[in-house]
Amino acid sequence: MANPWAGEVALVVDGQEHICKLTLGALAELEAALGAGSVLEVAQRFESGAFATRDILAVLVAGLRGGGWQGTAEALLGAEIAGGPVGAAKVAAELLARAFGAGPDTGAGDG
Template sequence: MANPMRGEVAIVLDGQPHVARLTLGALAMLEAQLAEDSLADLVRRLDEGRFASGDIIAVLVAGLRGGGWQGDADDLLAKQIEGGPLAGARAAAQLIALAFRDVA
């Protein structure tokens, strides 16, 4: 079960539950893959709605890998996300929001 206090989001792939979270390593991978100069630039771009479906896939892969999944983008593309593309986009948005929430 996913724990939002730890930044975790539940994602079901092909009927199998997974926990995703954006660890520091996952964020570094995401930043490099999306060719941003900083995490702040990445968050700003996503907040401004300047993202594509490939960005959503990249966030999901980074989050899933941060949760221990061993797949890559090609593996994710071959999976069925429970709830479809909209659920995938929501999970990606949740991952970003939880990773950068103010916990103070």
């Protein structure tokens, strides 16, 4: 079960729950994957609604890796994510919010 106070968010992939967390290493990987100047730039994309599906995928992969997952972005492309694209976007947004200190009471991604 995810611990929201530790910045964790649950993501169900192919029927299996995984814990996601944006660690410092995961955030660095995220910046590199998206060619962003900073992780704040990535967060601003989500806040403004100007994010792309590749942004969602990159945040999820980084979060999964921060939680100990050893998979690849390619593996996630063919996976069934609980909640579909909307559920994936909610988890990605929640990961970014928790990485920057937002409280766990937002309700997204606790599945």
